[in-house]
Amino acid sequence: MMSRPAFRIASQLQRRTFSSTSARLSSPYHYPEGPRSNLPFNPLTKFFWLRYWGFMAVGFFAPFGIAVWQLKKNL
Template sequence: MRLPGTVARRGFHTTRPQFSSPHHYPEGPRNSIPFNPLTRFFFVRYWGFMAVGFGAPFGIAVWQTYKNG
């Protein structure tokens, strides 16, 4: 039986951080993403991809609204 004033001990623990590198990953920054932002025209391709991804649902909705049928 548990008394009302007692608190259960929980097993929280953390790993000691390693400060040998200023980055989170030992390989360095930009290593955990699946693309390289340092390539030529990256931002043009990035914003083009975002514009198509955001605009496609609206374009599909307009096309479905105005198609014959």
């Protein structure tokens, strides 16, 4: 048998429910729902692929270029 205080705590935990409220679209911190609505760029533009792959190439090759430049400097 459960003691009376333990039973009271168990019953309070059972009554506790978690709920979420619907998002307020008037808030400046919530974006509209849907695909690509949470991205900070528009992947549907004409030259997005060129900018994307250019960004990826610079990010990949920059450390190698910096390392070569540092090794070729005069000491």
